[in-house]
Each structure stands twice: as C-alpha cells, then as structure tokens.
Amino acid sequence: MLTAQTKSGTIFSLGKEYKKETLVFIRKNEEFFCPACGERVSLKLGTQRINHFAHRSGTVCRDFYEGETLYHMEGKLQLYQWLEKQGIPAVLEYYDSVIKQRPDIVFLYGGNKYALEYQCSPISEEIFFKRTAAYYQQNYIPLWIMGSKRLKAKRSNVISLSNFDYFFFRKTKDNHLILPSYCPDEKQFKILSSVYPYSIKNAIANITHHSIQKTGIEEILAPKINHYLSFAKWSMELEKFTMNWSLHPSPDLNRFLREIYHHNLNLYLLPPEIGLPVGHSLFIQTPSIIWQTYLYLDVLQDKTPKDLIDLREVERHYNKRLMKNEIINRNIPQLPSEKPFHSVKEYFFQLERLGILMKKSETVFQLQTKIFIPKSNREKEERRNEFCQKNKFILAKK
Ligand SMILES: [Zn+2]
Structure with a gap:
C-alpha cells in the first residue's frame, strides 16, 4: 500500500514525490500503522522497487494488501499523480468507513465523486458486484480500470476476454461501451471499444492506445470512438x-x-x-x-x-x-x-x-x-x- 497512518493519526501518503533522503529521515523518526487494521507497518524504500508500506509477517491484514503486486502499486501511483497533474482533487487509498471499502483513488470531477479501482488480479464475481453496488449506494461513480497485462490480443482486432474481464465494461456519455485499462510499464491506457463477441471467449474489438502524458481524464471517461466493424x-x-x-x-x-x-x-x-x-x-x-x-x-x-x-x-x-x-x-x-x-x-x-x-x-x-x-x-x-x-x-x- 501507498498510505499509512502516523502516531498522531494523520495519513502519510507516498503519492507525493519525496526525495529518498527525506523518506529515510522520516522512517527513522516516525512509526506507521495500517489505516485498515491498525497494525504497525514498515516503510520499504528501494531503488528498483516502488516505495511502499508493508505489514509484518503474520498479521491478518497481510494477505489483503500484500497480495498487491508492484505492478498494481506502480499503476495506482501513476494514475494518482496523473489526476493531480490535471488539478483534479484526489485521495490515494481513501478509506470510506461507512462502506468499509478502500478504493485505490477517490477523486472529484465534473461535480461527481469517483471511486477508482485499479484491478490487476481477478477477484470473485461476488466481491466485484458488492464493491460496485456499495459505491453506487454512497454516491460514488465506480471507475474500474483493468491492469493492461490481462488484455490478450489474439490477432489484430481479435481479443480474448474472460467473464471477469467483461466486468470492467462501462458506458460513455454518448452510449459507447468501453473497457479501460492501464499499463504502468508502458505508461499508457489501452481502451477497448466496439466489442463484438463471436464466441464466449473471443471478440472483435478496437483497441486504442493513449499515452498517460498526452491524455486527460475526459478522454478516458468519454474517448472518441471512430471504428467501423468489418x-x-x-x-x-x-x-x-x-x-x-x-x-x-x-x-x-x-x-x-x-x-x-x-x-x-x-x-x-x-x-x-x-x-x-x-x-x-x-x-x-x-x-x-x-x-x-x-x-x-x-x-x-x-x-x-x-x-x-x-x-x-x-x-x-x-x-x-x-x-x-x-x-x-x-x-x-x-x-x-x-x-x-x-x-x-x-x-x-x-x-x-x-x-x-x-x-x-x-x-x-x-x-x-x-x-x-x-x-x-x-x-x-x-x-x-x-x-x-x-x-x-x-x-x-x-
Ligand atoms: Zn492492515
């Protein structure tokens, strides 16, 4: 995870860009706790790996957050910084105590409150539906973004999608069905649109690539779709x-x-x-x-x-x-x-x-x-x- 609570109870977020020396100093002088379970967590700093907080072994919460891969944390951090750069108010790993859920990012845009879930590994259908329903109930617009490595193109314009992958579909303002995904390694969004399944697993689809530096939130929520099915x-x-x-x-x-x-x-x-x-x-x-x-x-x-x-x-x-x-x-x-x-x-x-x-x-x-x-x-x-x-x-x- 990328946020933790300090002794005084304030949230410390690694979403802000800190210098390595600053983080080393803070680590020596502060104690960190998991905002969800209250257990002590350690700040892990690395040159190769992304800076993050980790539970000690044996804690109950461990599986929950440690199941989080570096790919996932990288993506989450990049998406958060991307929103920040656009001047969009955003909170990383915001814990909503009413629904007891912690979306990766909560942000405000166009008068709406969004709960962004960047999902790289499969979760059960039940959890996916439950989390999404809870967001609606608390007036969030859920925005599930898939980790792009899940997207498997078989041939040009032919893509394999599992039942789980279909959960990511959403509708744009002009009624197009899209599946947004993001890859932190390539630093780009991949958006699936014009999806026509011809079998349970395979579909003809249009895939567009959008570099994170050149793309704004509007292009992800409502990308321009201009595709003809052959x-x-x-x-x-x-x-x-x-x-x-x-x-x-x-x-x-x-x-x-x-x-x-x-x-x-x-x-x-x-x-x-x-x-x-x-x-x-x-x-x-x-x-x-x-x-x-x-x-x-x-x-x-x-x-x-x-x-x-x-x-x-x-x-x-x-x-x-x-x-x-x-x-x-x-x-x-x-x-x-x-x-x-x-x-x-x-x-x-x-x-x-x-x-x-x-x-x-x-x-x-x-x-x-x-x-x-x-x-x-x-x-x-x-x-x-x-x-x-x-x-x-x-x-x-x-
Ligand atoms: Zn915890």
Missing part, C-alpha cells in the same frame, strides 16, 4: 470459430446441434442473416450464432411473408430459453440497468434494415421475405457473397 472480418472469425468448436463440442453445443438437426438445419449451412454482429451482444454470454438460431427457430422459421411478429412474444421465447439455460445472459456490475434483451431488439432492427422485417409499431414487425436456408456449401457461398455485396453499407457498422 463484416468480412466478422464472418471469417465466426466461420473459423464454428469449425473449431464443432470439432470439440461441449454438452451445450451438442444439445444445440441436436435441436437444429431436428429442424433440418445444419451448423455449416446457416444463412448469413443468422449470426449477425449486434451492438449490445456482450450482454449475452451465449454466442450470437446460437441465440440468433434459437430466435429463428422460435419466431421466424414458421412465418410466411405478411405475418406479424410481436416483440413481446419474442421475449417470452427468449425467457423460456433463459430458464432452460440454453441462452445465458451476462451481468455487468457497472451497467446494472442494462437489459440483455436490448440486443435482441437490435438484431430485429438489423433484420429490418436488411429487408427481412418491416416495423409496424413499437413492438410489432411484419415478415417481408423468408430467410433463405442454403442446401449446399456452394449455395451457401453464393448466397453469402450476394448478401455481402448487396448489404455492404448496412453491414459496415459504426
């Missing part, structure tokens, strides 16, 4: 994923494959309209190709042109699939009021733009043309090329 790239990654995945089917996938087979569908011969990228699909953990196939079976397959489709009916089917765990939603702590069904609506609006559906009222769509199901690989390829050609502008998503 549908060709999406299709290619989805195809690859489907191939690999069907070679090692999980029980869930087997259940899915049995059901579609029963309806004369084949995983390799799905039409391009099934498995489309939609903006909020990260709120559904189940891959888009699966939940969109289920929607097709539940509400589209048996309809003929001019038939009406009510979104409330669609939602009932969706909820039934949820109950049977055939579709799994993803809860994101910093976006508690977000409804996963929103992505289903987005999918319907996309089908409307593609001419499959026509909107009749707030909740009712009318089928215009049936989705064509290819019967052979050749038919599938022809159909896909035609589809991409015809809908180039609709599919080039912002």
Whole structure:
C-alpha cells in the first residue's frame, strides 16, 4: 500500500514525490500503522522497487494488501499523480468507513465523486458486484480500470476476454461501451471499444492506445470512438470459430446441434442473416450464432411473408430459453440497468434494415421475405457473397 497512518493519526501518503533522503529521515523518526487494521507497518524504500508500506509477517491484514503486486502499486501511483497533474482533487487509498471499502483513488470531477479501482488480479464475481453496488449506494461513480497485462490480443482486432474481464465494461456519455485499462510499464491506457463477441471467449474489438502524458481524464471517461466493424472480418472469425468448436463440442453445443438437426438445419449451412454482429451482444454470454438460431427457430422459421411478429412474444421465447439455460445472459456490475434483451431488439432492427422485417409499431414487425436456408456449401457461398455485396453499407457498422 501507498498510505499509512502516523502516531498522531494523520495519513502519510507516498503519492507525493519525496526525495529518498527525506523518506529515510522520516522512517527513522516516525512509526506507521495500517489505516485498515491498525497494525504497525514498515516503510520499504528501494531503488528498483516502488516505495511502499508493508505489514509484518503474520498479521491478518497481510494477505489483503500484500497480495498487491508492484505492478498494481506502480499503476495506482501513476494514475494518482496523473489526476493531480490535471488539478483534479484526489485521495490515494481513501478509506470510506461507512462502506468499509478502500478504493485505490477517490477523486472529484465534473461535480461527481469517483471511486477508482485499479484491478490487476481477478477477484470473485461476488466481491466485484458488492464493491460496485456499495459505491453506487454512497454516491460514488465506480471507475474500474483493468491492469493492461490481462488484455490478450489474439490477432489484430481479435481479443480474448474472460467473464471477469467483461466486468470492467462501462458506458460513455454518448452510449459507447468501453473497457479501460492501464499499463504502468508502458505508461499508457489501452481502451477497448466496439466489442463484438463471436464466441464466449473471443471478440472483435478496437483497441486504442493513449499515452498517460498526452491524455486527460475526459478522454478516458468519454474517448472518441471512430471504428467501423468489418463484416468480412466478422464472418471469417465466426466461420473459423464454428469449425473449431464443432470439432470439440461441449454438452451445450451438442444439445444445440441436436435441436437444429431436428429442424433440418445444419451448423455449416446457416444463412448469413443468422449470426449477425449486434451492438449490445456482450450482454449475452451465449454466442450470437446460437441465440440468433434459437430466435429463428422460435419466431421466424414458421412465418410466411405478411405475418406479424410481436416483440413481446419474442421475449417470452427468449425467457423460456433463459430458464432452460440454453441462452445465458451476462451481468455487468457497472451497467446494472442494462437489459440483455436490448440486443435482441437490435438484431430485429438489423433484420429490418436488411429487408427481412418491416416495423409496424413499437413492438410489432411484419415478415417481408423468408430467410433463405442454403442446401449446399456452394449455395451457401453464393448466397453469402450476394448478401455481402448487396448489404455492404448496412453491414459496415459504426
Ligand atoms: Zn492492515
């Protein structure tokens, strides 16, 4: 940790830049205590390592703070000094006695009080949700920033994200979903935006790099996002994923494959309209190709042109699939009021733009043309090329 209490009870913070000699002198003449557990702590000074306070071995609190790596402490310190340089009132390791939580940094900005948590190691889902909820309850805006070393880019614009990683998503003022991360070694923020998951683990995403010296807080809270999703790239990654995945089917996938087979569908011969990228699909953990196939079976397959489709009916089917765990939603702590069904609506609006559906009222769509199901690989390829050609502008998503 970077702060400790002195004998007189004042907080001593290593967030201020001290000279080595000053710290050596202070260490000789002062005693330090942990503000959380009250135990004596020692001030560790090093040339290689970052200056910090450490519990003595055997204390109960030890695991809690000593689990803190140098990477984490470096990052926290740099973020704190970054806020200070911008003239933003900030407190390092502020202990809030009401919620008994100690966010890495509390700062005031734009009339709001933020609780910044710089998180490098995984914590349980329960703790993540509990801490976030407590911040909301005490009128903090939680700002979780991930340690960038967690971000694993597989290929250009393809990133692996665990369920835990998804907890870091937040919404910008103009409704973009972003995942902010920071790397103290490279001294830069890495921000993920335009995230379109095509499998449980992998997503197509845009990653931007922002050097801490050249970036202000506003660019982290509301970065300018200017990214177009390439549908060709999406299709290619989805195809690859489907191939690999069907070679090692999980029980869930087997259940899915049995059901579609029963309806004369084949995983390799799905039409391009099934498995489309939609903006909020990260709120559904189940891959888009699966939940969109289920929607097709539940509400589209048996309809003929001019038939009406009510979104409330669609939602009932969706909820039934949820109950049977055939579709799994993803809860994101910093976006508690977000409804996963929103992505289903987005999918319907996309089908409307593609001419499959026509909107009749707030909740009712009318089928215009049936989705064509290819019967052979050749038919599938022809159909896909035609589809991409015809809908180039609709599919080039912002
Ligand atoms: Zn302690």
